[in-house]
Amino acid sequence: MRLFTHNMLSSNIKGVANGFPLRIEVDQVVEKQVDFHPDFLRNMFPKLEWKALVDAARTMGYTELPEEADSSMLESEEFLRKLHHALLELHLEEGALVCPETGRKFPVNKGIPNMLLHEDEV
Amino acid sequence: MSNRPELLAPPEIFYDDSEARKYTSSSRIIDIQARLSERALELLALPVDGIPRLLLDIGCGSGLSGETLTENGHQWIGLDVSQSMLNIALEREVEGDLLLGDMGQGLALRPGIIDGAISISAVQWLCNADKSSHEPRLRLKAFFGSLYRCLARGARAVFQVYPENIAQRELILRSAMHAGFAGGVVIDYPHSAKSRKEYLVLTCGPPSLSTAVPRGKGEDGESCSEDENSEENQMVCISDRNRPKKKQKITRKGKGRDWIFKKKEQLRRKGNAVPPDTRYTGRKRKARF
Ligand SMILES: C[S@@+](CC[C@H](N)C(=O)[O-])C[C@H]1O[C@@H](n2cnc3c(N)ncnc32)[C@H](O)[C@@H]1O
Numbered sequence: 001m002r003l004f005t006h007n008m009l010s011s012n013i014k015g016v017a018n019g020f021p022l023r024i025e026v027d028q029v030v031e032k033q034v035d036f037h038p039d040f041l042r043n044m045f046p047k048l049e050w051k052a053l054v055d056a057a058r059t060m061g062y063t064e065l066p067e068e069a070d071s072s073m074l075e076s077e078e079f080l081r082k083l084h085h086a087l088l089e090l091h092l093e094e095g096a097l098v099c100p101e102t103g104r105k106f107p108v109n110k111g112i113p114n115m116l117l118h119e120d121e122v
Numbered sequence: 123m124s125n126r127p128e129l130l131a132p133p134e135i136f137y138d139d140s141e142a143r144k145y146t147s148s149s150r151i152i153d154i155q156a157r158l159s160e161r162a163l164e165l166l167a168l169p170v171d172g173i174p175r176l177l178l179d180i181g182c183g184s185g186l187s188g189e190t191l192t193e194n195g196h197q198w199i200g201l202d203v204s205q206s207m208l209n210i211a212l213e214r215e216v217e218g219d220l221l222l223g224d225m226g227q228g229l230a231l232r233p234g235i236i237d238g239a240i241s242i243s244a245v246q247w248l249c250n251a252d253k254s255s256h257e258p259r260l261r262l263k264a265f266f267g268s269l270y271r272c273l274a275r276g277a278r279a280v281f282q283v284y285p286e287n288i289a290q291r292e293l294i295l296r297s298a299m300h301a302g303f304a305g306g307v308v309i310d311y312p313h314s315a316k317s318r319k320e321y322l323v324l325t326c327g328p329p330s331l332s333t334a335v336p337r338g339k340g341e342d343g344e345s346c347s348e349d350e351n352s353e354e355n356q357m358v359c360i361s362d363r364n365r366p367k368k369k370q371k372i373t374r375k376g377k378g379r380d381w382i383f384k385k386k387e388q389l390r391r392k393g394n395a396v397p398p399d400t401r402y403t404g405r406k407r408k409a410r411f
Pocket of ligand 1 (some may be wrong): 132133137155179181182183184185186201202203207223224226241242243244247248393
């Protein structure tokens with residue numbers, strides 16, 4: 001799971017009012033290089049919850065993202081490169097996602113979060 | 123594989139390790155899924171500006187459909203309930219992010235963030251109650267409700283589906299409309315038993331020009347490559363009802379009684395049961411017909 005996905009995921013357990021952001025527990029992070037597409041980043045930027053991304057990246061060991069960001073920064077190649085790395089190149093390979101309200105853990109194995117709910121959570 | 127795997131077992135049981143591998147090593151299946159996905163992507167009608175979008179692939183399986191999204195330059199998140207299918211997707215190093223999840227439990231995604239969704243040969247699975255706690259109506263509602271919320275306004279969702287019968291198609295469509303979607307069903311090659319394919323084309327937001335449902339391929343007899351060698355299918359591909367009025371008139375006139383007599387004679391020689399030639403044969407009908 002990469003951080004653009006983490007930034008979109010929200011716990012949908014029955015009764016949870018605010019399931020975002022899921023807290024990340026890291027056992028293993030892997031980095032994989034992918035092609036740089038500034039257009040994709042510009043399209044994604046307005047949809048991102050910035051603080052959640054900065055925190056998630058930090059948990060994964062990447063601390064280069066600025067605390068605050070606005071769309072004017074999309075002009076800067078340096079900023080885009082950092083955003084690219086944080087969103088698309090860091091993979092949570094093993095670990096867990098934790099519901100911020102209930103503390104329920106969604107395990108992540110081989111990079112795949114298990115979001116299946118138990119029957120009483122639907 | 124049975125014609126309707128969803129009647130055999132729940133998806134996470136049916137698509138076990140061996141079925142997942144079998145499914146993904148059949149070149150026929152790979153080819154069909156790629157074609158269905160191409161068409162779904164086309165019906166998604168994303169702006170043609172070359173910008174990679176964030177898409178969802180629901181029931182992504184081993185990633186055959188997602189690969190088409192990658193080839194077209196998009197980023198995607200795939201959801202599937204079968205760990206075995208997802209394992210094959212990992213093996214094949216698909217580019218999308220994968221989630222193990224059940225669409226019938228609703229999508230765990232934030233509102234308004236997804237640029238489009240496709241689902242290839244998966245949504246009909248929701249119509250079955252695989253566990254005593256499963257109520258298809260509620261699962262469809264949870265699915266479409268959550269999908270509607272996570273899509274950006276104006277975004278589309280295109281599902282290629284194999285409904286078991288009309289009632290099932292109605293059920294799926296009604297659930298989508300209840301969730302707020304506009305749209306309808308596009309049928310490609312409706313006159314061909316073999317090539318006929320159904321797509322649910324849904325738009326998020328109130329009905330407008332952009333929510334009009336596009337036409338299916340082969341609706342007016344445009345031939346479909348798979349059928350070209352089968353005379354039978356070619357004939358049923360042509361539907362008089364769907365042809366524009368003007369064209370119909372011209373052809374009628376052009377053919378006339380002699381043509382009909384000749385055709386009937388041919389069919390008789392083939393041994394077909396053909397009604398006798400009478401003074402009513404090929405006669406012009408009154409307008410009220
Ligand atoms: C025929 S396969 C299609 C896979 C892929 N879309 C393709 O084109 O190759 C159907 C997939 O739908 C998945 N599926 C069925 N019910 C599901 C559900 N409730 N939630 C998520 N996935 C489901 C199955 O596990 C299976 O992988």
